[in-house]
Amino acid sequence: MKKSQIKTDRFSSVIREVTLKMENSEMEDSYKIIIDSLRENPDAPEPQNLLGLWNEVNKNFDLARKHYRAAYALDPTYRPATINLERVCSTLSGRNIPMNFGNMKIEEPKVSLIEQF
Known part of the structure; x- marks a missing residue:
C-alpha cells in the first residue's frame, strides 16, 4: 500500500469518528481526536x-475562520476547507x-460565491 493511501485511509477514519x-x-x-490528529499530522489540512468545524x-x-485559513494555507487544493x-x-x-x-463528494460550482455579488 502506498504511503499516500495510508494517509488517506487514516484521515478517512478520523473524519468518520x-x-x-x-x-x-x-x-x-x-476535540481530543482532532487534537491527536493535529499532533500526528501538523502539516495536513484535514x-x-x-478543528474549524468544531x-x-x-x-x-x-x-x-483561522483554522479554515490554516487548512487552506497548508493545501490550497483541499476543497472542504475552502x-x-x-x-x-x-x-x-x-x-x-x-x-x-x-467526507462529502465535491462538485465544482459553475459560479463561485464571490462572482455572485
Whole structure:
C-alpha cells in the first residue's frame, strides 16, 4: 500500500469518528481526536479543517475562520476547507452550504460565491 493511501485511509477514519462524535454531541471526545490528529499530522489540512468545524459548531466563528485559513494555507487544493471558509465568511448566500468534514463528494460550482455579488 502506498504511503499516500495510508494517509488517506487514516484521515478517512478520523473524519468518520469526529463526524459521529459531533453528531452525537460528544464535543469533548471529538476535540481530543482532532487534537491527536493535529499532533500526528501538523502539516495536513484535514485536522485544521476539523478543528474549524468544531469551533464553528461551538459558535466560535473567528477561531473557525483561522483554522479554515490554516487548512487552506497548508493545501490550497483541499476543497472542504475552502467550502467551509466561504460558508463561515459569507453573510447570506453561505447559509445554505452544508458543513464539509472532508467526507462529502465535491462538485465544482459553475459560479463561485464571490462572482455572485
